[in-house]
Amino acid sequence: MISKNVVAATTLLAAAVPLAGAHGAPAMTPLPADPYIWLEEASSPRAMAWVKEHNAVTEQRLTADPRYKTLYEEALALGGAKDRIPQPSFLNGAIYNFWQDADHLRGIWRKTTLDSYRTASPAWTTVLDIDALGKAEGKSWVFKDVDCLRPAERLCVVSLSDGGEDAVVVREFDLDTGKFVAGGFNLPRGKHRIEWQDENHLLVASEWTPGDLTPSGYPYIVKRLARGQALADAVEVYRGGKTDGGYGVSPGSVRDGKGRSLFFVVRPLDTFHHETWVLTPRGVERLAIPSKADIVAMVDGRVIVSLDETMTSGGATFRAGSVVALDLDAVLATPGALKPSLVWQPGPRDALNSVRSSKDLLLLSTLDNVRGRALVLRPAANGGWTTTTLDLPDNLAVGFGSADDNSNLSFLNVSGFLTPSSLLIADAAAGKVDTLKTLPAKFDAAGLVVEQRSATSTDGTKIPYFIVHKKDIKRDGTTPTLLSAYGGFQVSRTPSYSPELGKLWLERGGAYVLANIRGGGEFGPAWHEAGLLTKRQIIYDDFASVARDLIATKVTSPRRLGIQGGSNGGLLTGVQMIQQPDLWTAVVIDVPLLDMLRISKIAAGASWQGEYGDVNADPAVRAFWLKTSPYHNLKKGVRYPEPYIFTTSKDDRTGPQHARKFAARMEEMGLPFYFYENTEGGHGSGADLKQAAHTRALTMTYLHKKLVD
Structure with missing residues (x-):
């Protein structure tokens, strides 16, 4: 059916005659005509009428399937189960948690004591009820973030989103009174970046006057806002460039257990390259670290920096993927002349996963061939570090959660595909780890096994992947199999326990595959950079190579193979549908990027040119996406899989367009x-539990229809 809202128009590319470049610059191929620009008007009546019409068709088709009701009920029960592990944060001398269930669809922010949290049934006190707040104010509030002033952690700024978008309003909240502060800090809707400087001052990046945004819609000016001061009177601290790429300027700080602090501003140049400017007694000065390096913590006066590119400074060279330390006094005195010291460097199959600090210690989670490790590093008197590896189960994902600034306690999350998530508490100083809570099994894992295999990509590189399946599957290509990956932004995908995947897919006989393709961070910066910009085809080749390996080993077949990806992963599955239509029967494309020629014009797309390139300035990038962009490479008459395309109207990141x-x-x-x-x-999948359950059930119904029937 052709919608009455669809404009009939030719979709042929404009004549591919190269344009002469100015002053001898390389020629740029013209962009194709686009008849669907009107659908880029995110909330226009015409666009929303089109959405309503197509939603109705999809909902009718999928909810009519007899499996939908059961899948929805199971997804809702899992999402709101009260025996989930409440993820804890050390804050204000207590344990805080944000919680959603069937009685609190938008959630409550609550607290308890550490001793009470250790029990099977902690005594919680509600601090802020988001459902009640939204009802009282007539808003569809979604709790986004909270940032509290250290070390007391009494005053906080709470970020609330109307409907789940990235833009937020910000209000000051007092944990002692349990109320928003009358006359306190209050910022209107925007993509704000906030850092407490002291009790009476915030460092804020915002749209101070209309138009103070980069092309991707992020702020580039940081000001110091005093308590009680009008926004118009805030004092400028740092100004980036209006044409800056990336995610906009961000103020930040690190603090050690002795109360010393370093304040800084990060100015992105593109998605991955940025300048770091520190606030010194003389003003804001540039820190001499690489443009792919980040300040991540501070321990005992040592500023911890993670490197995503090689750094040569002070007569020493530190390779990409390493962690180094800078002396705080030297940073404040001479930020342009540094003498880093090595903290940690990766082996050939290692990668840094995350960094935390407690009162006196540095905590690193790392990957060893995509298997989690947890390291505790103690500063030594000679400027070095002593390293201890915590004793944890192997072949699982390991990640540090909240760490306490006032002690050396920290939380750890451990899970695997078939191993229910456990929450551990580590006394890092003693090297002691205790299990606090373990999630009850949410699906029947009897007879399921996990394997780690590898496929050979088109350039001969071995691409590791995990596969979860019934132990006794027939190797005849009949197993319904769902393959997923991300492949971008140096994001690592590791084994994790998913109640929804287990209950709605694995328990019903499906197999699941997670591919660690290039573009991710599973093997450090080089694994990511191998697929940047116009080298990106290798990411797509890696993914297809894993699929062919599954088919060659008769785990599955094209008839029973489906793929799923979201955001950059949605671009991945969109490309795979176009390039390899015969490899799949089901293709799930979630909150995707698909028009890679107008990406800079849609939502926050201009901020990702460090990952995808700039089609408006680089002829090679434009040529690559002209032949690769899913939206532009659909062809009439090709027998593509029938995809499931999911997005949200409130997505101001990739955009529904x-x-x-x-x-x-x-x-x-x-x-x-x-x-x-x-x-x-x-x-994401929804602003509350019912919306999320509905979207998960629609997706799973689609997968069962396509791969099981």
Whole structure:
């Protein structure tokens, strides 16, 4: 059916005659005509009418399936189960947690004591009820973030989003009174970046006057806002450039257990390169660290920096992927002349996963061939470090949670595909780890096994992947199999326990595959950089190579193989659908990027040019995406899999426009598809538990229809 809202128009590329470049610059191929620009108007009546019409068709088709009701009920029960592990944070001398269940769809922020948290049934006190707040104020509030002034951690700024978008309003909250502060800090809706400087001052990056935003919609000016001061009177601290790339300037700070602090501003140049400026007694000065390096912590006056590129300074060279330390006094005195010291460096199959600090110690989670490790590093008197590896189960994902600034206690999360998540508490100083809570099994894992295998990509590189399946599956290609990956932004995908995946897919006989393709961070910066910009095809080749390995080993077959990815992973599955239509029967494209020629014009797309390149300035990048962009490479008459395309109206990160336009072009060509756009939820599955359960059930119903039937 052709929607009455779809404009009939040719989709042929404009004549591919190279344009002469100015002053001898390389020629730029013209961009194709685009008949669906009107769908980029995110909330226009015309666009929303199109969304409503297509949502109705998809919901009717999928909710009519007899499996949908059961899948929805199971997803809702899992999402709101009261025996989930409440993820804890050390804050204000207590343990805080944000919690959602069937009685609190938008959630409550609550607290208890550490002793009470250790028990099976902690005594919680509600601090802030988001459902009640939204009802009282007539808003669809979603709790986004909270930042509290250290060391007392009494005063906090709470970020609330209307419907789940990235833009937030910010209000000051007093943990002692349990109320918003009358006349306190209060910022209107925007993509703010905030850091406490002291009790009476915030460092804020914001849109101070209309238009104070970069092309990707992020702030580039940092000001110091005093308590009681009008926004117009805030004092400028740092100004980036209006044409800066990346995610906009951000103020930040690190603090050690002795109360010493370092304040700084990060100015992105593109997605991955940035300048770091520190606040010194003389003003803001540039810190002489590489443009792919980050201040991540401070311990005993040592500023901890993670390196995503090689650093040569002070007569020493430190390779990419390492962690180094800088002396705080030297940073404040001479930020342009540094003498780093080595803290940690990776082996050939290692990667840094995350960094935390407690009162006196540095805590690193790392990956060893995609297996989690937890390290405790203690500063030594000679400027070095002593390292202890915590004794934890092998072949699992390991990550530090909240660490206490006032002690050396920290939380650890441990899980695997078939191992229910456990929350541990570590006394890092003593090297002692105790299990606090273990999630009850949420699906029947009897007879399921996990394997780690590798596939050979097109350039001969071995690509590791995990596969979860029934031990006794027939190696005849009949197993319904769901393959997932991310492949971008140096994001590592590791084994984790997913109640929804287990209950709704694995328990019903499906297999699940997680591919650690290039573009991710599983093997450090080089693994990511191998697929940057116009080298990106190797990421897509890696993914297809894993699929072919599954087929060659008769785990599955194209008839029973489906793929799923979200955001950059949605671009991945969109490309795979276009490039390899015969490899899959189901393709799930979640909150995706699909129009890679107009990406800089949609939502926050201009901030990712460090990952994807700039089609408006680089002829090679434009040529690559002209042949690779999913939206532009759909072809009439090709037998593509019928995809499930999901997005949300409130997604101000990737935007719903990509998904809408892709579906509209498929419809124009007479190609079948499912399209569903949740009207809330931001860059995710829903703003509350019922919305999330509905979207998960729709997706799983689609997968069962395509791969099981």
